[in-house]
Amino acid sequence: MLIPRLINRIAERTDKWILPVIYTVTQELRIIAIEADHHIADRMARSSSYDSSTTPNKLEEAARTINRTLTVCLNDRNSAMPQSRKWGVYFITSLLFKIYFKLGTISLATSIVRVLNASSAAGDIPSVDNYPRAHMVTFKYYVGVLAFMDEEYDKAEEHLTAALNNCHRRASTNQELILQYLLPTHLLLHRRYPQKGVWHSFPRLQTIYEDLFTASKRGDMRTYEAALAAREKLFVTRRIYLTMLKIRTKIVRPRLFEQVYLACGKSTRVPVSAFRRGLEFVGVDVDDDQVECWAAVMIYQGHMKGYISRERKTIVLSNSDPFPR
Amino acid sequence: MKNATKADNISTKKTAMPLNSSASIPPGAASKSPANANPAVWPDSLKAYVGRCFASVGPSQRGAMEKNLKKVITSAIEAGNLWAIDWDTRELPLDGIKAVDDGEDKLEKLAKDKTNRADTMSNGNANKAAVVAKRNISPALSASYKSTPITFTKSDEQYSTTNRQASSPVSKATKRSAKWDQRSVELETTDDNSKRKKTSSYAETYQGSNIEKVKKEKRLRRFDSPSGNENTTTPATTPDYVGSATFVQDNEPEKFVGRSTQLEKKYLRLTSAPDPETVRPLHILRQTLDLLKQKWKSERNYAYICDQFKSMRQDLTVQLIQNEFTVNVYEIHARIALENGDLGEYNQCQTQLRSLYERDIPGHPIEFLAYRILYLIHTRNRSDMNDLLIELTDEQKADFAVAHALQVRGAVTDQDYHALMRLYLSAPNMGGYIMDSFIDRERHGALEIICKAFRPDVPLRFLTDEIGFESDKASYEFLEKHALHQFIDESSLRLRTKDAYATTQNNRTTAFKKIDIKGQI
Numbered sequence: 001m002l003i004p005r006l007i008n009r010i011a012e013r014t015d016k017w018i019l020p021v022i023y024t025v026t027q028e029l030r031i032i033a034i035e036a037d038h039h040i041a042d043r044m045a046r047s048s049s050y051d052s053s054t055t056p057n058k059l060e061e062a063a064r065t066i067n068r069t070l071t072v073c074l075n076d077r078n079s080a081m082p083q084s085r086k087w088g089v090y091f092i093t094s095l096l097f098k099i100y101f102k103l104g105t106i107s108l109a110t111s112i113v114r115v116l117n118a119s120s121a122a123g124d125i126p127s128v129d130n131y132p133r134a135h136m137v138t139f140k141y142y143v144g145v146l147a148f149m150d151e152e153y154d155k156a157e158e159h160l161t162a163a164l165n166n167c168h169r170r171a172s173t174n175q176e177l178i179l180q181y182l183l184p185t186h187l188l189l190h191r192r193y194p195q196k197g198v199w200h201s202f203p204r205l206q207t208i209y210e211d212l213f214t215a216s217k218r219g220d221m222r223t224y225e226a227a228l229a230a231r232e233k234l235f236v237t238r239r240i241y242l243t244m245l246k247i248r249t250k251i252v253r254p255r256l257f258e259q260v261y262l263a264c265g266k267s268t269r270v271p272v273s274a275f276r277r278g279l280e281f282v283g284v285d286v287d288d289d290q291v292e293c294w295a296a297v298m299i300y301q302g303h304m305k306g307y308i309s310r311e312r313k314t315i316v317l318s319n320s321d322p323f324p325r
Numbered sequence: 326m327k328n329a330t331k332a333d334n335i336s337t338k339k340t341a342m343p344l345n346s347s348a349s350i351p352p353g354a355a356s357k358s359p360a361n362a363n364p365a366v367w368p369d370s371l372k373a374y375v376g377r378c379f380a381s382v383g384p385s386q387r388g389a390m391e392k393n394l395k396k397v398i399t400s401a402i403e404a405g406n407l408w409a410i411d412w413d414t415r416e417l418p419l420d421g422i423k424a425v426d427d428g429e430d431k432l433e434k435l436a437k438d439k440t441n442r443a444d445t446m447s448n449g450n451a452n453k454a455a456v457v458a459k460r461n462i463s464p465a466l467s468a469s470y471k472s473t474p475i476t477f478t479k480s481d482e483q484y485s486t487t488n489r490q491a492s493s494p495v496s497k498a499t500k501r502s503a504k505w506d507q508r509s510v511e512l513e514t515t516d517d518n519s520k521r522k523k524t525s526s527y528a529e530t531y532q533g534s535n536i537e538k539v540k541k542e543k544r545l546r547r548f549d550s551p552s553g554n555e556n557t558t559t560p561a562t563t564p565d566y567v568g569s570a571t572f573v574q575d576n577e578p579e580k581f582v583g584r585s586t587q588l589e590k591k592y593l594r595l596t597s598a599p600d601p602e603t604v605r606p607l608h609i610l611r612q613t614l615d616l617l618k619q620k621w622k623s624e625r626n627y628a629y630i631c632d633q634f635k636s637m638r639q640d641l642t643v644q645l646i647q648n649e650f651t652v653n654v655y656e657i658h659a660r661i662a663l664e665n666g667d668l669g670e671y672n673q674c675q676t677q678l679r680s681l682y683e684r685d686i687p688g689h690p691i692e693f694l695a696y697r698i699l700y701l702i703h704t705r706n707r708s709d710m711n712d713l714l715i716e717l718t719d720e721q722k723a724d725f726a727v728a729h730a731l732q733v734r735g736a737v738t739d740q741d742y743h744a745l746m747r748l749y750l751s752a753p754n755m756g757g758y759i760m761d762s763f764i765d766r767e768r769h770g771a772l773e774i775i776c777k778a779f780r781p782d783v784p785l786r787f788l789t790d791e792i793g794f795e796s797d798k799a800s801y802e803f804l805e806k807h808a809l810h811q812f813i814d815e816s817s818l819r820l821r822t823k824d825a826y827a828t829t830q831n832n833r834t835t836a837f838k839k840i841d842i843k844g845q846i
Contacts (some may be wrong), residue, residue: 104715107708149711236715242738249739289791293743296778300740307780310787316780 004029004065011072015079019088022073026066026095033062034102063099063108066092070112074119086125089116090135097142106149113143137163141178148181149239151246157185176202183209184243191251191325193217208234216247219255222283224248253294254303256282258323268306268322272313288313367407371398374412381417393418581644582606588613592636599643607646610637614654627665634658638677652681652688659693663758668700671759675700692754695726699759702730702737710734726753733760742771746793768792768803769833776826782819807832 004025011018037056044056070092076085093112100109119125128136144159160182167174179194179202186192193213199206208231215223228235228244235241260278264270276291295315298304305318375394382390397418401407583604590605605613614637621630634654641651659674675697682690701710721727729748736745745767749760771792775783789800797818804810804820809832812825 104712106711150707239711239715241714242711245735245738290743293741293791296774297740299778300774308778309781310779310783 001029001061001065004062004069008065008068008072011069011085014085015083016085016087019073019085019091022069022088023091026069026092029062029065030059030095030099033058059099059103063096063103066096066099070096074115074125081126087131089119089125090128090131090139094135094138094142097138101142106146109142110146110150113146133166137166137174140166141174144178145181148185148243151243153185153189156181157189160185172201176205179205180208180238181240183213184240184247187213187216187251188243188247212244212247216252216255219252219257219259220282221248221252221256221279224252249297250301250303254298254323257295257298257304261317261322268317268319270315270317272308272315275315368412370412371407374415374417378417390418583609583640583644585609588616589633590636590640592632592639595639595643604640604643605637606644607650610640610654611650613637614650614657618657621661627661627667630661631658631667631670634661647681647684647686649687652678652686655681656688656693659696660755663696663755666758666761668703668759668762671696672700691721691724692726694721695724695730695754695756696759698727698730698734699756702734703759703763726756729753730756737763737767740770740774742767742774743791745771746791749793764793766836769807769829769836772809773826773829773833776820776822776829779822781823782814782821785813785818785820788820 007018007022007025011022036058040056040058070089073085073088073092079085093116096112097109100106116125116128120127128139131139140159140163144156144163147153147159148156160178164175164178164182167178179198183194183198183205186194193216194209199210211227212224212231215221215227225248228241228248232241235244256278257275260275261267261270263278264274272288272291272295275295276286276288279286279291292308292310295304295308299306299308303323305322305324306316308315378390378394379387398407401410581599581604582601583599583606584601585603585605586609587605588609590603613633617630617633617637620626634657637654638658641647641654655674655678659671659678662668662670662674675693678688678690678693679697682688682693698710698713701713717727722731729752733745733748733752735741736748749757749764752760772788775788775791785797785800788794788804789797792800792803794800794803801810801813804813808828809820809825812821812828813819814821
């Protein structure tokens with residue numbers, strides 16, 4: 001821990017030549033801190049006494065030191081831009097993101113993003129697109145994921161797509177990580193499904209998503225729910241679960257209703273009971289009022305066009321494109 | 326370890342450098358000694374010796390130790406003995422220095438222990454001290470409690486001014502969290518923030534400037550006072566111990582035991598040390614609880630009960646009582662608060678209960694977990710909710726109340742008013758009271774949806790069922806209250822949805838605006 005702090009002090013007076021040193025030191029610090037925490041956790045497990053002075057907090061300490069490094073890079077008042085330490089900013093940020101995501105302190109990550117955006121807007125640091133591509137891709141990935149977790153799907157799509165497009169063609173791990181969040185985003189925003197080739201190239205993603213996407217395309221709520229339940233833990237830890245729930249409400253259920261509409265010969269007047277039977281067919285047993293409620297929400301959110309006649313217990317659908325894409 | 330060897334390299338390099346300049350003088354020997362008698366290189370054993378000297382005294386003695394060391398070293402240099410003397414066996418120059426035995430030094434010892442544990446090299450500590458002595462860097466012997474830099478030269482002031490000048494938001498954030506940490510060490514209070522536990526460990530490891538050091542010493546001196554007072558509260562709510570327990574433990578405070586035998590006591594915020602005469606000991610408090618339970622049943626005077634409970638909580642905190650009884654008191658207070666719609670008081674209790682449960686004190690953690698989920702829905706705190714969901718165990722999810730709360734969460738997210746009303750009317754335990762506080766907001770949402778989707782009208786009876794009212798009359802009154810009754814066709818008692826839509830939109834926007842701030846985390 002002494003060395004990185006030392007480097008921070010030294011770096012205050014240096015130009016950008018110190019950056020490679022900083023990169024190495026901070027990277028190693030992170031790895032060592034994680035190892036140290038494992039060690040401490042092991043020792044804790046073995047001793048089984050509640051002694052809070054040995055909690056595994058090395059990673060937190062490392063985070064603080066690296067945060068200081070970020071400040072040092074950000075506050076380079078002395079040099080001209082080409083020689084400035086500011087070129088290290090996004091690299092350090094990416095390291096910090098990795099730590100914060102591991103620790104689960106997402107709010108700290110969002111605050112860094114805010115700081116960087118402010119600096120960038122103020123012209124203090126160059127635009128992220130001017131930085132080395134690797135830095136830019138990692139940064140956009142994390143910002144995309146943060147937006148995803150915050151349910152800002154448009155922003156997530158924008159950043160994740162940019163990251164994906166700039167990935168090296170053979171960097172398949174990175175692409176897979178990006179797609180893990182981009183695929184649900186596309187589905188939720190545009191009802192877009194990945195081409196078969198995607199499953200072919202990314203078998204791990206296939207294992208996670210293919211069942212869900214297929215069920216979604218057919219409006220098969222039963223399979224969708226079952227598949228989701230089977231992967232609940234995985235999705236929860238990666239904070240994708242809530243989005244998949246949203247997809248169930250906004251994509252899968254309307255698709256089911258659409259199937260009923262098609263099965264009724266595209267009639268514009270479909271009785272509520274028909275929808276209820278459709279739901280029963282996929283194992284969802286509810287009363288008419290619940291069906292009406294779901295239909296009402298679909299109309300309100302724009303997934304279905306038409307209105308509900310309470311008197312006649314029918315749903316009147318629009319002539320043209322009642323289930324907009 | 327890599328760090329130590331690197332440190333060694335750097336330290337030897339540094340000692341090599343000053344050979345070139347006559348102006349560089351090994352610190353400690355000070356610039357006042359005769360220039361001709363100062364070698365630039367110190368033997369390793371001397372560095373270790375210096376390290377041991379500083380390790381054996383508390384921060385207040387450092388100045389004195391420095392003086393003694395100067396004397397010893399200068400005399401050695403003058404006698405030409407610098408290399409000849411066996412520093413490893415030399416006695417430490419402890420003349421005039423108080424023996425180590427006050428709270429500050431206990432902390433130092435603990436700090437040293439920490440470093441010893443952290444170091445894998447046997448003499449890492451001494452090396453570090455030597456390096457530090459040479460390099461005048463504020464990160465002192467250890468990476469924990471003490472933020473006391475060795476004040477050999479002015480460079481620490483330089484460091485602290487750099488700190489102060491750093492004005493970027495990132496460093497401000499760090500500083501703010503440091504200030505927040507100090508407050509947590511000074512035992513500030515409740516906050517529905519689980520990260521408080523983490524931040525108090527931040528406090529212990531934060532390496533600060535000299536200002537920090539002075540403040541810390543002042544605080545430490547407070548612990549030396551004979552009244553055994555560890556609990557000067559800041560003007561906030563009742564002083565509740567949470568994450569600062571570790572800090573206090575190291576100072577081994579006297580167990581504060583009250584002497585009052587008065588069962589009832591009005592609540593007064595503490596502004597100074599608590600007086601044992603007014604604090605009730607545990608056995609008295611137990612009687613108080615029974616009395617209050619009776620009084621609540623018979624009188625139902627919430628203001629009085631709340632006041633009494635707060636003073637009970639205060640007495641418990643001041644005496645550091647954290648056991649099943651404490652949990653019981655907080656739980657009862659929380660439930661009573663819920664019954665009376667006092668979410669603020671409920672939230673305080675909830676926060677305390679969370680930390681008590683984490684220490685495995687028995688109570689009803691699952692019941693309160695369900696309440697917490699509902700409370701997070703009420704405040705629309707998405708980030709805390711996400712964190713909570715991640716930590717849920719299967720066992721917790723299986724509990725009826727928790728499952729119910731999770732379904733409520735789902736219904737609110739999906740805007741599924743039908744399911745939500747059913748859940749509201751069947752809420753277990755006291756969950757209904759928490760739902761009370763956000764049900765109206767959801768009702769406005771439901772009305773907006775209904776007015777958008779249903780045509781041409783809906784009967785009032787439908788609204789009563791779907792919006793979860795007890796009677797048509799209640800529905801009508803609600804609509805009247807929110808300027809919607811004008812769209813009701815009096816003869817058939819149906820609501821004209823298309824006409825009413827605009828008003829429902831406004832109602833909904835207003836209803837959701839108020840708690841928006843909290844939801845924007």
